Amino acid sequence: MSTQIHTTVGTPFGIDLAATPSSGYLWTTQALPDGIELMDSSFGAAAGTPPGTQGHQHFTLRATRAGHYRIDLLLKREWETQPIATHTVSVIAR
Secondary structure (H helix, E strand, O other): OEEEEEEOOOOOEEEEEEEEHHHOEEEEEOOOOOOEEEEEEEEEOOOOOOOOOOEEEEEEEEEOOOEEEEEEEEEEEOOOOOOOEEEEEEEEEO
8 A cells, every 4th residue: 555645844734544453463664764753643443343453553753854755664563574464555645
């Protein structure tokens, strides 16, 4: 999967991906490119859903300078080396 995001330098932007942390699988970022900064990562499920329900993992990032960047995210358990899914985000910051 891949996504493209257009942003302004210094303005936070978000990436939301489906996740079920209770299964042990979480999205992680590969080493972020120089010029992209991770501000926050959180998980949220829809209100009123039972524990263990799938929700969304949200990443808040920002570009610290103009350019084109690639962010690779991996869905895997912390102790495993191979992801079960990947997601690439292309960021164009002006």
